[in-house]
Structure formats: C-alpha cells, structure tokens
Amino acid sequence: MSRFAAGVIALLCWTALLAGGIAAADGSYDLAIDGSVDTPDRxxxxxxxxxxxxxxxxxxxGEPIQVSVEAPTNTEYDxxxxxxxxxxxDRINDAGTSETFDGDxxxxxxxxxxxxxxxxxxxxPVVVRSYDVTVDAPATAEAGEEIELSVSxxxxxxxxxxxxxxxxVLGHNGKAETLTATxxxxxxYTATTTLSETGDYLVYANARGSDTVDGENxxxxxxxxNEITVQTATTTATVTATPTPGDGGDSGGQDPSTDTATPTATATVTPTASNDSTATATSTATATSTATATDQPTATDTATSTATATPTPTPANVLTPNDSSPTTTTGSLSVLLPLGALLGFGLLARRQR
Incomplete structure (x- = not known):
C-alpha cells in the first residue's frame, strides 16, 4: 500500500470518528418528573x-417517581x-421514554x-417531602414597593x-434571590422584600432539614x-388650590373672599308747616351698600351706619326743625315798633296827669 493510500484511509477514519462525536454532542436529552415545580435556574x-x-x-x-425522557433516536441510556x-x-437499564421508580x-x-x-x-432533582409547604404572594406589585410573603x-x-x-426564592431575568423567612x-413564616425591577417574578418556598447536600441543608x-407581575409605580399628583378674591372657591365651607357690606344711611329732612305754625320734621333714610373684598375669611358682616343730614331748601318764613317741635309767632319787626311807641306815649300821658 502506498503512502498516499494509507493517508487517505487514515483521513476517512478520523472523519468518521469526528462525525460520530459531533452527532453524540448534538443529541438532546431531557427529563421531566410528574409533580414538578418550576424554579429559577440553579x-x-x-x-x-x-x-x-x-x-x-x-x-x-411511598409514592412512585414517574419519569419522562427525551433522547436522540436510536440511543441507549440508563x-x-x-x-x-x-x-x-435505584437503576433502570436500557430505559425507555417513560419509566417509574417504584421503591419505598x-x-x-x-x-x-x-x-x-x-x-x-x-x-x-426530586424531593420526597416530609413537609407540606404553601406560599402566599401578591399577584401584582409596583416597582419599589415592599411586599410580604407568607409561608405555611x-x-x-x-x-x-x-x-x-x-x-x-424569587427569580427574575436569570437571577435568583433567596430570603430566610421568620x-x-x-x-x-413571613419574609419581606422590595422588587425594584418591572416584569414577571417566579416565587416559591421550601423547607430544609438538618442534613446537608452539596453544602446546603x-x-x-x-x-x-407562583408568579408576581411588577409594574411601573404610578404617581398621583396632588393639586392644592390657592384661593383668590372673588374666585368663588370654597375652603371648609367658608368663602375665603368675603364681601363686607358697609351701608351708609343718608337722612333727608323735609320740614312741613302746619296751620298752627308747628314745623314737623320727616326723616327719610336711604341705605347705600358698599362691597369691600377681604382676602381673609370672615364670618361676620359688619354694618356701619352713618347718618348725614341733608337739608332741603325751604322758604324764608319756614323754620328748620330741631330735636323738639317749636311753635313760632307770626309777624315782623315793622309791626312791633309802632306798638312799642304807642305804649310809651300812653305811659307819659298818664304821668302828666
């Protein structure tokens, strides 16, 4: 055999071995067990x-362990x-796609x-349990909100x-957080935590005994x-209204802008002359309301009455009345002087006698 032929045979053998290794490496194996609980990757x-x-x-x-297998076609496994x-x-040789470990x-x-x-x-992994465990977690939460997880x-x-x-244990985006419950x-038992990122979280609880496996109990x-959906926190805006005069706002049932009415009374005096020369004053009051806006609330309206006397022009022989009703005497100075002269002459004539 020539060196060339030997080299070709060796190359073909190597290629066949390499192809077989690749086929085995690419084969997909998977296990599923009845009653399994989804957990974050570990x-x-x-x-x-x-x-x-x-x-x-x-x-x-005492219950059997039911196993389902996915494996490449035409492969043998245990x-x-x-x-x-x-x-x-326990061991099952030349296992199939569905097997049962039925020992006690x-x-x-x-x-x-x-x-x-x-x-x-x-x-x-499989747990033959000695404790029944349940976890109570909220279905939704807001980012940054503290939540409580209760375990029975x-x-x-x-x-x-x-x-x-x-x-x-909580899992999110390939990361897991383990909390020790009190x-x-x-x-x-309870545990609290704050979930800062939005998205879906997987949560479950476990009980651990006193023996150790792989360095853990x-x-x-x-x-x-369970699954917790964390949403973006909602912001609630609080608007505080600042009352302004005349805006009609209400603060505790009292209008902060209160009009204070200041009525002004104006008295108009109209004298009336009667036949017995007695002047009677008649007063008519007119109220004028002036509205003043006050910034601060006030509970009491203050009325200030100012009386202003406005005389009504009258004839010259009519007297302006005062607090009492005076009686006037008719006549003039021209009548009184002659009377006084006559009385004087009468007195002189009487003395001369």
Whole structure:
C-alpha cells in the first residue's frame, strides 16, 4: 500500500470518528418528573460535574417517581436515582421514554440522572417531602414597593420532624434571590422584600432539614410556584388650590373672599308747616351698600351706619326743625315798633296827669 493510500484511509477514519462525536454532542436529552415545580435556574452537582436545573420533582413518601425522557433516536441510556448522600438508590437499564421508580423511598432529597455514552448527560432533582409547604404572594406589585410573603409549613404524618429553616426564592431575568423567612406563629413564616425591577417574578418556598447536600441543608418540602407581575409605580399628583378674591372657591365651607357690606344711611329732612305754625320734621333714610373684598375669611358682616343730614331748601318764613317741635309767632319787626311807641306815649300821658 502506498503512502498516499494509507493517508487517505487514515483521513476517512478520523472523519468518521469526528462525525460520530459531533452527532453524540448534538443529541438532546431531557427529563421531566410528574409533580414538578418550576424554579429559577440553579446549579447542582453530581460526581464532580455541574448541571443547570429549572424544576424540582415533589412526591409523597411511598409514592412512585414517574419519569419522562427525551433522547436522540436510536440511543441507549440508563436511568439512575441518587439519594442525598449521592449514592445510587435505584437503576433502570436500557430505559425507555417513560419509566417509574417504584421503591419505598424515605423522605429526603434525590436526583434522577440519565447515563449515556459513559457520562451523565442530564439530571433532575426530586424531593420526597416530609413537609407540606404553601406560599402566599401578591399577584401584582409596583416597582419599589415592599411586599410580604407568607409561608405555611406542616409536617407530613409519619415523617421526620427535622425542620431547620424555611426559605422563599424569587427569580427574575436569570437571577435568583433567596430570603430566610421568620416564624410568626406556629407553622407560619413571613419574609419581606422590595422588587425594584418591572416584569414577571417566579416565587416559591421550601423547607430544609438538618442534613446537608452539596453544602446546603437538604430539601424536605417545596411549594408550588407562583408568579408576581411588577409594574411601573404610578404617581398621583396632588393639586392644592390657592384661593383668590372673588374666585368663588370654597375652603371648609367658608368663602375665603368675603364681601363686607358697609351701608351708609343718608337722612333727608323735609320740614312741613302746619296751620298752627308747628314745623314737623320727616326723616327719610336711604341705605347705600358698599362691597369691600377681604382676602381673609370672615364670618361676620359688619354694618356701619352713618347718618348725614341733608337739608332741603325751604322758604324764608319756614323754620328748620330741631330735636323738639317749636311753635313760632307770626309777624315782623315793622309791626312791633309802632306798638312799642304807642305804649310809651300812653305811659307819659298818664304821668302828666
């Protein structure tokens, strides 16, 4: 065989091996477990390898673990069930697309894994719960608003009571926040947080026991997940009206612009002469109202009466009346002088006698 032919054969073999590796790498594997709870993405470890998971299966003690598998066509794989010590608890060889682990598994944390081509290609966590967990969260909130999350925890009868802590987990845009809830009454825990970004948040609660797995207390209970929609905070504008004179505004039932009427009374005196020469004064009052705008509210109208006497011109022989009604004597100076002279002459003649 020539060197050229040997080189061609070697190149073809290498290409075939490379093509097979690419096909295996491109194969898609996935696991789904009945009763799973959607969670924010998190990383778990199995035999030194890290895997990203986004769900947790939840079953009761003594119940089977139902597994659904997606795998490339014409591939062989096995299913493994690992316990919280990361030891193989059960195994299904040459698994199909739907399998069941039906052993009597005690409460604790488990991991289902697909083993293919000498590697674990994907995993799915499972919790055989010893605590029933529920979380109460608002469906909506405003950005920057503080919300309260309430968690109820109840031990499943016949399971260990090794509750160590209760947590609330919120996920948004690939980030997760874990809150430690505080017990407020028997079996009830609360946590508060402020959601600053708008959008949808995934929230669930979990209960953790005293044993540890991967450096954390193992899961012994998981709630169903809820969604919180955070909206942009609404701003409410408060308008305060400043009263101005004459604007007709109302402040506490009192018009801030109050007209103060100052009536002015004008008295017009009209003397009337009677036959007995007695002048009678008749007074007619005319009220004039002057409106004055006052900036400050006032509850009392003040009336000031000013009397102005306006005499009405009268003939020369008519007297202007005063407070009393005077009686006048008729006649003139030209009549009195002759009378006085006559009286004087009469007195002189009487003395001469």
């Amino acid at each position: 990383v778990v470890t199995l035999e030194g390898n890290e895997y990203t998971v986004s769900a947790i299966g939840v079953v009761d003690p 299913l493994y069930l690992y316990n919280d010590d990361r030891r193989s608890e 598994y005690p409460a604790g944390s488990y991991m289902v894994a697909i083993y293919a081509d000498g590697n674990f290609v994907t995993v799915h 925890v109840e031990n499943v009868q016949g399971t260990p009571t090794d509750l160590e802590t209760v947590q609330v 017990e407020t009454s028997d079996g009830t 193992e899961l012994v209970g998981v709630s169903q997940s």
